[in-house]
Amino acid sequence: MSADSGTVEGVRQRNLSRLLRLVHRSGPLSRASLTEATGLNRSTIAGLVMELVTAGLVEERAPESSRRVGRPSPIVAAHPAVVAIAANPEVDAIEIAAVGLDQRLHARVRLPQSSVITPLRTAELIAEQITRWRSAELATADIVGIGLAVPGLVRAVDGLVREAPHLGWIDEPVRDLVAQATGMVTSVGNDASLGALAEHLYGAAVGIDDVVYLNGGASGIGGGLIVHGTPVGGVGGYAGEFGQNRPGIAASADQRAPDGVLEDEVSRGRLLEAVGLGQADDAELAEALDRATATAARDEVERQRRILATALSNAVNVLNPAVVVLGGFLAILAERDLPGLEAAVRAQSMPACGEDLRIVPAALAEDRLLIGAAEVVFTDLITNRLTDRLSSGLVLQG
Amino acid sequence: MSADSGTVEGVRQRNLSRLLRLVHRSGPLSRASLTEATGLNRSTIAGLVMELVTAGLVEERAPESSRRVGRPSPIVAAHPAVVAIAANPEVDAIEIAAVGLDQRLHARVRLPQSSVITPLRTAELIAEQITRWRSAELATADIVGIGLAVPGLVRAVDGLVREAPHLGWIDEPVRDLVAQATGMVTSVGNDASLGALAEHLYGAAVGIDDVVYLNGGASGIGGGLIVHGTPVGGVGGYAGEFGQNRPGIAASADQRAPDGVLEDEVSRGRLLEAVGLGQADDAELAEALDRATATAARDEVERQRRILATALSNAVNVLNPAVVVLGGFLAILAERDLPGLEAAVRAQSMPACGEDLRIVPAALAEDRLLIGAAEVVFTDLITNRLTDRLSSGLVLQG
DNA sequence: GGGGATTGGTGGTCAAGACCAACAAATAGG
DNA sequence: CCTATTTGTTGGTCTTGACCACCAATCCCC
Structure with missing residues (x-):
């Protein structure tokens, strides 16, 4: 106004x-x-x-x-003192970081939790961590806000977490809780959407205005869209839920879960099962897949790649992105034969849509969620809250 | 600049x-x-x-x-004199209209063609029609540009029609041809995308910033997206090709075309076949479906509705639109039980995404393509070409 | 070390556009 | 007919940025 x-x-x-x-x-x-x-x-x-x-x-x-002529x-x-606090609550831990306006990661902690974290506890932990940092790493820092990346559906207007199945949260006013506990401007977003934003700004899709991002995690497949260079939320802010789509499966033999959604068919769990692992991080999974000689394991990889290709084609037809960024285990699936996946997607897309398309693995590591969460704070600061920061320079008139 | x-x-x-x-x-x-x-x-x-x-x-x-106090x-x-020329080449005819900046339709003709129209012929016909109108209906008109709605893929940057299967056009520089023949600024767009734009501005989705639009025509299913209140083109401008998506089909018995795309399964042709009609317009088709008592016809309707529901769910999950607008025979399919279709889509979407969703039939008649095409001209005029129109009002200084 | 090139700093002028305040016009209602 | 209300009209003010000129600073290259 x-x-x-x-x-x-x-x-x-x-x-x-x-x-x-x-x-x-x-x-x-x-x-x-x-x-x-x-x-x-x-x-x-x-x-x-x-x-x-x-x-x-x-x-x-x-x-x-x-190294140029003229006055430098x-x-x-x-x-360097301007920072945003970014947080990412997960099942077994909460990750908190201080991200600088200069893109530096000033501080970062992972606080393991013995039981599943609650929204209230989340707010408390963030507030505590801030006070702890304030007397140490961030003694001179100027904290401009807090950004949360939540693995679930977040209503854009009020930061209400509608549903975070992984955390067991339903209709939790997380934004207000954190804002109240810390007294700071807080924003909350879906983790995958924030990952997409981070990849768009600093990762594999820098300078690309039309991006489709899919991330494969242990709990399923999330995603985010960038259209016209800006993140897409939809009316409620729930856009990007590729994992809940029903994929077209060409060969019925490829179907594992009857009437299942994409993340039932293309899943990290099925990959682990195929290589006979109980638990593993992405690096271990990738290595195990590399080592695997059993045809069963390779067949499972190929099966998931086929279904993924169809799902991506659908997105490509509708959105005509310049780049599809794949993160998590989807990157592992893709990187086993990137040109092959691109070809498969092209084969099922409109030829014109396929032309300009590149499929790339995510470039940022796990802190992409935190970077994305912080970025929302910075964007808000830059576009909306600049006026408040510009203190009275009107004295000159006298 | x-x-x-x-x-x-x-x-x-x-x-x-x-x-x-x-x-x-x-x-x-x-x-x-x-x-x-x-x-x-x-x-x-x-x-x-x-x-x-x-x-x-x-x-x-x-x-x-x-009827209020105060100076009126x-x-x-x-x-009223400012108009844009809109044109829509089809297989058997080309439709040309003069759309006013005041949203009035000043003139309109349908020129039947004995053979499939070529790009060059399109340009000629438009130019001829303009000169004809210039000495009659549009004698005092101020034509600000030409907008074309083409049933095919249009590259956004240069208005090249990459592929219009219906017309048999491939890589035709339609924009330049028309611009050359008429000497006027010309823009070319995909027909369905322009329909989406028209519905967003003047039709069933007025005031809605996130819209998914699907149109069912004789040649297939096209679509368009509105995100953040602006049309989505993608990198090349080919976005919105829902018809080429591979739908998830829950019951394999519902599948008719093996490895087929949406418009192979959900098609006007199959509906006509089911009611035993050779050719018919949308009104006749709707009436025939209303009259049909054969279970085969009703089953076909239900089958197509099931597949359409899944396809819409996929779009809803990804884009979280406030409104899905259905045009053409898809509106007929939907209107047979609108709440039922909404319920089916909700059942297959993320609950949160389904909440704010409405499915509505298109509100504009067939001229929506022409309105959309003209709208592109007006948008260009308003946002980019205003400077040129504001002639020197600098004389006042002397 | 000197000349050329590029850029920052300062101070001043100028034009453009939006705002503001006072006044005039036009209407409804008594 | 008079008053209150709303709105157009006019002339003046304020802020902002562009432009200019000149000088100083710093670097490359000869």
Whole structure:
């Protein structure tokens, strides 16, 4: 409301946002490159940067030796003290991290839990961890908000966790609980959607505006969409649930679960079973699959790849993405023969849709969920909460 | 380039666009309601409206008797002379219309063709029709561009028709051909995507930001997506090809085409066959289905509805739309028991995704394709080409 | 070490656009 | 006919950014 988009003051807001977004996403940039990227005047850039510096959001550093003619341009970087707290509650543990506006991971802990974590306990643990960090790693930090990645359906409007089967949560007002416990602005999102966001911004799909992301975890298959460069939520914010789709299965012999959904057929559990493992992490699973000589194991891999290919084709036909990013055990399945999978998907898609398509494994490690959760906080800060940070520079008038 | 988004001049551009978009989409509005809708100052609105009036894009009319206290506010309406030409080439005919910025259909013809129309012939026919109209219905009209709705895959960047199986077109530079023949700005889009756009703006999904649209025609099933209130194209612009998806079919007895795609199973042809008709339009088909007593016909309807429900569920899980709009024979299938179809879709979707979902038949008649095609022209005009229309009002300074 | 090139800093001017306040116009209702 | 209310109209103000000129800083290359 205060930053009317139609008014002249709004221009400055937008330009400040553009600048901050640039240095946040692209990393440290010289002032010269900022003028080039934005098309604004040198003096304008100088003023905008100064405002961001005084707001404590950005830092200017001595220029690097650029190996170029001319006066070196100072480097503008995100202020290292600005951080967001990201958290990811799981069945057996909760992971909490402090992610910097400069894309650095300032701190990170994994707090194992003896029993399944509750929403209230989640809020408590986050609050405790923040106070602990505040007197140590984050003593000088400027915490701008909290982002949660929850393995379940999250209603976008109010951060209510509708259902997190893995955690046993139903209709839990997680956002409000955490906000109350910490007194900080909090946002909650679906873990897979946040993974998609992270891969889009910093991972395997950087610069790609149309992305389909599927992640294979122990509990099933989740996913997220990027359309026009922005994450897709749908009305409720529940979009991306590829795992619940009913896949077309060409050969009926390939079907294991009658009337089952994708994650019943393409599952980590079935892969573990096929190689005779009880529990294993992704690396162990990949290795076991590499070693496996039994035809049963290989057949299971091929079966799952066939079904996955059809499921991906359906998504490709509808969304025509430039890139499909696969994470978790789906990446393992894919990487056993990436061109083969691409070919299989192309064969079942509209030819034109297949042309521009690339299938790639996820590039970010497990902290992609935390990065994505933090990113939501930063996006909110940059686009909506900038005005509040820009303290009164109006004294000059007197 | 000229209208930098970060500069002050861009503000006026955006405000002019907002105003014009409002009167175009919402119809005639009083100046008072424009100030309320935009939050801009009265005097600002006056200036903006005047600029649009002098540009010939908008008209001011005497105020209506508002039955309210106070000075009556003049009505701002889209200028009735501003029109876009919309065309829709089909197998046996080409349909051409002149759609007004005021949402009126100024003129419309259907030109039957003895043989399948070629791209070149399409361009010629459009050009001829325009010259014909120019000396009659559109004598005083201000034609701002041409929009084509093509039943096939259209590459977004250059308007190349990659493949229109129905017309036998492959890699035809339709946009350039039409632009050359007419000398006018031309845009080309997939017919179903344009139908989705029309339903979103003026039809069954007005005000809904997340829409899935499926249209059942004689040649198959096409579709379009609206996400965040804007049409989704994907990288190439081929998004929305639901018909090529491989549906999950729960009961193998329901399968007719082995390894077939959705439009092989759910098809107008199979319905006609089931009721023993050779050719029929949608009304006749609906009536025949109503009359049909043979269990074979009813079974076929139920079979197609089952498969359609699964296909819709898949889309609902991934996109979490607020509304699914069904057109063509899919509307006939759906309307035989709309709550039943909704229930079937809900049963196969994530519960949360199903909650906010409504399934509705398309509200616009067959001209929805033409409306959508014209809309693309208007959107381009409003967002990109406004600058060119605003002729030099700089004389006042002297 | 000097010349050329690029960029930052400062100070000032200029144009553009939106806002604001006061006034005029037009209407309903008494 | 008069008043209250709403809205158009007008002229002035404020903020913002562009542009310019000049100087200083720093680097590459000769």
